[in-house]
Amino acid sequence: MANAVEKVSGIAIADIEKIIGRTDDNIEKISGLEFAGVTEAHTLISTSTASNATSIDISSGIDSTYDVFIFDFINLNAATDNTQFQFQVNATDGADYNDSAITSTHFAAYQDEPSEGTGTSLYYDASRDAKQSTSFIPLEHYVGNGADESISGRMWLFAPSSGTYVKHWMAQFSENAQQNAAYNTWVAGYINDTTAIDDIRFKMASGNLDGVIKMYGIAK
């Protein structure tokens, strides 16, 4: 057991008998440190922090190491009021975020704050889905620039390094929208490209953004 790990969640290594049902005879790593145990199940690959940035580009770490990638979006705030948060990708043979066609669905539920009315709805948004679009794809709309207005959520990207299949993705957001309403938005689709994807760009449709995006890999 050659390693630098001394405790896991406050428990001394010597006192741990099993992790997720596995004994220390077949555990190999914890957080990348050799143990004689588990390989990392959920690994933080990168943290991107934007401060009045035009975009957040993640151009390393998306490869065949993992089959599933998770992006956590934490309090993204727009510089321009009432804009749209969106993304596109580059395949390994592309560079300008405009070559990979995406087809997607987009639906949302909303509720107004009491000061704005009593509106609620669940609806499909045909103006923000995509049909073989190589433009940036909307993930959330009505993003505000108020001091406490932001969006938070999560996106999954499946098997981006596949050379056989299109690349599936799903996203969900909670938003404090610019018109003082709560939006719960669900977007999913596939990148209709069988070449491996290795870059992803997130940006607002207009103006800059603040916020944090963390990218995780899920062990195969």
Place this chain on the structure above:
Amino acid sequence: MALTLIDTDTASTSATLGFTSGIDDTYPVYEFHYVGIHPATDNTEFQFQVETGSDSDYDHPMITTYFQAHNDESGGSPTVAYSTGDDQATAGDTNGVFQTLAKDVGAGEADQSTSGILTLYDPSSAYVKHFISTSNCYQGGDTSVQTFVSGYINITTAITRVQFKMSSGNIDAGTIKMYGVG
């Protein structure tokens, strides 16, 4: 490990479950995994609220949305629809109510329960506090219901406590695990 177990609370005919420590700026995202929540009273709602500092009123305003898909064991007419009345749009620092995450949770049969995940974003930030939850519920009417609840707690003060309960009666059994993500 990016998903760190912070604490576990296990029900045993409990009025509430929850966490009054461990929610701070250590992590930007917290996940609450509720597993096998079985109420004492049939067809009651599994709910949550939050608090700041060491307060214990659990009454902060929320703007939320609530929709669900359901299908009966007998077939019936499966639907997906927004559920007005299970959401809330409350205003004022102390006028919030407990937000339902899963409704009509069954208790009449021993194998009825609800399970799901509540994700709370950046509880220590100066922004409003976003959350997203997805649950599946075995309802008292022998129906499978997937519920999607999302919204924001409309305060800019740091959240330090989260409490879960049924709308009526105790939580007979079930476990909630709180993880830090980051």
